[in-house]
Amino acid sequence: MHYLPYGIAAWIFCVGIYGAIVSRNLIHLAMCLAVTQSSTYILLLSIGYRKNATAPVFKGFENRTKGVDPVVQALTLTDIVVSVTVIALILALALDAHKDAGTVDPDELVGLRG
């Protein structure tokens, strides 16, 4: 049980990577990347978890209680922002490719035209 959350993160990561490898559609690929990246949120948050600790928000606590690690939570926030920007750009590029070539299948996008 001690390593189960890490295992879940690894499993989600593998699912995303598998999807990206067999993907035949750029939009599907962007979704796979989102899945892959969400595994890093689980990994970061489960690394920072401490048994019997509260969230690192201490409003309303009279005596100082033990909190989970706040640094990985801040990192997760950065992670989510990066994920949003990457997916927005990939989707915009996919739209652009579809406008030019009429397809979002990477295999059919091989022939470049000026």
Place this chain on the structure above:
Amino acid sequence: MNRRAIRGLVALPAIGVLGVLLAWGTSGLAPFGHFHGFYGQLLNAITLPERHTTNTVTAIVFDYRGIDTMGEELILFAAVVGVVLLLRGAGKPTTRDVAQDEVRSDALRYFGVAGAALAVLVGLWLVAFGLVTPGGGFQGGVAIASGVVVLFLTAGFRSWRRVGKERHLDPLEGTGAAAFITLGLATLIAGAPFLHNFLGPGEAGTLFSGGSLSFLNWAVALEVAAANVVLYTEFLAQYVVSLVRDTGDE
């Protein structure tokens, strides 16, 4: 050899290496629930006495690692600029074209407007108390932007476009990004360190906690909300163009 076989040949060794790295990396981690990172524990202990903020995560984002957040905000800004460069102006629908997505149900329209107002309100609340309770500029900004999407879903593209005009949205987004840097540079010019808290720590647990950190918080909220709304505008404009194409241009 077909494409499928080539793909397998390229992927298998890479997956093997990745799997070994993953197993090796995970085996070095502390068992779940037993993490003893010194940095995190230190920040949990000193944030309230030192910065008078009860939300340690927001204090890290805007104070202890404030310069990282500036980079993060600029990443978002750059990505939005990229999307706008790629998509804007390419097949923009005219007002006549988008008439067919008009919402005819009054109930849907009223509940939609109420839902949008609620989302914006929750967003503003998340931002305002970002240094006190869970929340902050990033989370609140996204919630505010989601209110605009509710408006699109329930009231149609045209009503939504009345709110989301480029000449209003783009300056807002730029202001959000610029305000963060300006606040940092202003403290530098005044002779203090970059992003120095010039108002002092304030009173813990109130809206005044964190001092000038709340300005950074609101700058990020503005940037994130405007960036998300600009992104939605660009993608939805493309979607409406595709609707017009599918039903045939007449």
